[in-house]
Amino acid sequence: MASQTEYDLVVIGSGPGGQKAAVAASKLGKSVAVIERGWMLGGVCVNTGTIPSKTLREAVIYLTGMNQRELYGTSYRVKDNITTEDLHMRTSHVITREIDVVRSQLIRNKIDLFTGHGRFVDPHTVVVENENDSEHTTVSGEHIVIATGTKPARPDGIEFDDEHVLDSDGILGLKKVPTSMVVVGAGVVGIEYASIFAALGTKVTVVEKRPSMLDFVDSEIVEALTFHLRDLAVTFRFGEEVTGVEIGDETTLTTLASGKRIAADTVMYSAGRQGLTDTLDLKAAGLEADKRGRLDVGDDFRTSVDHIFAVGDVIGFPALAATSMDQGRLAAYHAFDEPANDMTALQPIGIYTIPEVSYVGATEAELTDQSVPYEFGVARYRELARGQIAGDSHGMLKLLVSTEDRTLLGVHIFGTNATELIHIGQAVMGCGGTVDYLVDAVLNYPTFSEAYKVAALDVTNKLRAVDEFRR
Numbered sequence: 001m002a003s004q005t006e007y008d009l010v011v012i013g014s015g016p017g018g019q020k021a022a023v024a025a026s027k028l029g030k031s032v033a034v035i036e037r038g039w040m041l042g043g044v045c046v047n048t049g050t051i052p053s054k055t056l057r058e059a060v061i062y063l064t065g066m067n068q069r070e071l072y073g074t075s076y077r078v079k080d081n082i083t084t085e086d087l088h089m090r091t092s093h094v095i096t097r098e099i100d101v102v103r104s105q106l107i108r109n110k111i112d113l114f115t116g117h118g119r120f121v122d123p124h125t126v127v128v129e130n131e132n133d134s135e136h137t138t139v140s141g142e143h144i145v146i147a148t149g150t151k152p153a154r155p156d157g158i159e160f161d162d163e164h165v166l167d168s169d170g171i172l173g174l175k176k177v178p179t180s181m182v183v184v185g186a187g188v189v190g191i192e193y194a195s196i197f198a199a200l201g202t203k204v205t206v207v208e209k210r211p212s213m214l215d216f217v218d219s220e221i222v223e224a225l226t227f228h229l230r231d232l233a234v235t236f237r238f239g240e241e242v243t244g245v246e247i248g249d250e251t252t253l254t255t256l257a258s259g260k261r262i263a264a265d266t267v268m269y270s271a272g273r274q275g276l277t278d279t280l281d282l283k284a285a286g287l288e289a290d291k292r293g294r295l296d297v298g299d300d301f302r303t304s305v306d307h308i309f310a311v312g313d314v315i316g317f318p319a320l321a322a323t324s325m326d327q328g329r330l331a332a333y334h335a336f337d338e339p340a341n342d343m344t345a346l347q348p349i350g351i352y353t354i355p356e357v358s359y360v361g362a363t364e365a366e367l368t369d370q371s372v373p374y375e376f377g378v379a380r381y382r383e384l385a386r387g388q389i390a391g392d393s394h395g396m397l398k399l400l401v402s403t404e405d406r407t408l409l410g411v412h413i414f415g416t417n418a419t420e421l422i423h424i425g426q427a428v429m430g431c432g433g434t435v436d437y438l439v440d441a442v443l444n445y446p447t448f449s450e451a452y453k454v455a456a457l458d459v460t461n462k463l464r465a466v467d468e469f470r471r
């Protein structure tokens, strides 16, 4: 038997994209249903990706006491023998709370939640199959948003036992903190986990087939990060490829194409992600995904079928929770002809390594390639009173400023609070502000934000020197 219900909007997937699409449509007075598999309310973001990894990072920074060692000495620890139970305690607490927040938000906005696997029956109808229930519900929508996200890609020929060889989903279930670990892939997720485990004392080897990592980030910042990770005993094998991983009784052996062999307790693959569209019966909706499972959409997040939208990781780059949320909101607005601005091109990037990295706007390499003249200014945290108080002497903030009209072209930060501080630069850039605003602004003291003023003064002093030479 099957029951059928009709809605203005049906959303498949309750991650940041689906959630925000559902809430935005509900605020417009529309009837909304969200379909989510039972164990994943809040999506990859809440259950296996953003939230657990950022909580794990916070737990590691706190328990290792590493951010306090400049002040109290290198032997300072909050806890000597950190176990996976210590770490899971904090991650599961935050995940539970966040799931509750999502559930409450759906209830408050009178959004119906259907638990089970959704797949298309026709372009307006989705059947929800729940293994605990022989009765399937059929939900139909005037509009549909696909927000099914991604799963970790697993390369052919590698055996994943989820104990010794695992991906970013499996890493959260580790039974003990590994003594040694190979991370395959130096993308954002790989390098975040490499830094988290290195901070815990695990001997980490990162294997990356490209000649360097994070090539979209300013090279000076990548150099600083690489230096710090090496200082935490991380070994980088750039330009190297894994040809095989063997699993023994207790450990693993990773073989590289160059013939090198690396023994380690754990191998973590971070080899990209695959769109979750293979079980959606897209054909029944008149849609087709690319070979990485991703859907193609226009600027308004509409697929090739007029009433079906797709948002979040399932549409590919930049595949961030931050952007997925806004894509969801905008898809709902476009579906119901609510006036909406396009997504702003100025989007910050945050990399939660230890220490963290964040930037907005252009890198020095991009400006140089495009022959855009700029001046740069740097503030080092060790010159800031707040840096001394917090015990962060390695952090830095770099401003890139147009020499033609003095507007900010890019902000690059490495160190404590980078992912928060970046929003000051983003706001100034978004409003077309110049470096002079930062010179003139009075900022709270002592703060990390003061770095903006110090870097702005550095820029303007250099600009003045050039002007004086011309005079």
Ligand SMILES: Cc1cc2nc3c(=O)[nH]c(=O)nc-3n(C[C@H](O)[C@H](O)[C@H](O)COP(=O)(O)OP(=O)(O)OC[C@H]3O[C@@H](n4cnc5c(N)ncnc54)[C@H](O)[C@@H]3O)c2cc1C
Binding pocket: 012, 013, 014, 015, 016, 017, 018, 019, 035, 036, 037, 040, 041, 042, 043, 044, 045, 046, 048, 049, 050, 051, 053, 054, 116, 117, 118, 119, 147, 148, 149, 150, 168, 189, 276, 279, 280, 311, 312, 313, 314, 319, 320, 321, 322, 323, 324, 352
């Ligand atoms: C380790 C890791 C760390 C990350 N860190 C960050 C970070 O620091 N900052 C950041 O901005 N982003 C981060 N991300 C990326 C972020 O998690 C994703 O961009 C975001 O979760 C994508 O949201 P989404 O709405 O596309 O869907 P997802 O969060 O992927 O959720 C999709 C949901 O759809 C459900 N679903 C799929 N198919 C079906 C179906 N057929 N029927 C019913 N339900 C279905 C799934 O169960 C899932 O719950 C990280 C990702 C990972 C893996």
